Amino acid sequence: MNRPHGTPPSSPAGPAASSPPRAPRRRDSARPAGETPALPCERESEILRAIEARHWPDRCDDELRAHSASCADCADLVDVATALTGDREEAMRAAHVPPSGAVWWRAQLRARQDAARAARRIISIVQAAAVLVAVVAVFLIVGPVLPAIHWSLPLIAALASPLVLAPVAVYFALTEH
Ligand SMILES: [Zn+2]
Numbered sequence: 001m002n003r004p005h006g007t008p009p010s011s012p013a014g015p016a017a018s019s020p021p022r023a024p025r026r027r028d029s030a031r032p033a034g035e036t037p038a039l040p041c042e043r044e045s046e047i048l049r050a051i052e053a054r055h056w057p058d059r060c061d062d063e064l065r066a067h068s069a070s071c072a073d074c075a076d077l078v079d080v081a082t083a084l085t086g087d088r089e090e091a092m093r094a095a096h097v098p099p100s101g102a103v104w105w106r107a108q109l110r111a112r113q114d115a116a117r118a119a120r121r122i123i124s125i126v127q128a129a130a131v132l133v134a135v136v137a138v139f140l141i142v143g144p145v146l147p148a149i150h151w152s153l154p155l156i157a158a159l160a161s162p163l164v165l166a167p168v169a170v171y172f173a174l175t176e177h
Helices: 013-017 046-054 064-071 072-094 100-148 152-173
Strands: none
Touching: 046 072, 064 072, 072 100, 100 152
């Protein structure tokens, strides 16, 4: 009632003033001096649930809205939570999700590649074992008649080449992925 002259008694916003769009309601002076600010308001969780469920402010109790207008903690909570919820919805709208067919196709391709890699590893091990068996068999067969052979350089080279090549083949077979 100590309103100075020239100031209108209320905001002449007309019918649009019934629901201001997210008007910040800061009542920093609403907290009495004796109140301890460490204790959060017990209705903050209620307001937060309403905001996260998108019930705020249209589908909330009038009493809850009135409380947030009169409580500094809850007014701050409304400001921050509505801003964060809006940001999250914006990010989810902007996120590019690949179509399910592409995801399925990539999963199938990866499974096939894994199976082929495992099969190649088994084949390499079998090949290496076969080479070793063949070399041992050759020596078992040829060994007894070795003293009777007339040794010549081409024959020695022909017989020695598997001895040289077998370890190399085994190495490449075992290290191939
Ligand atoms: Zn409150």
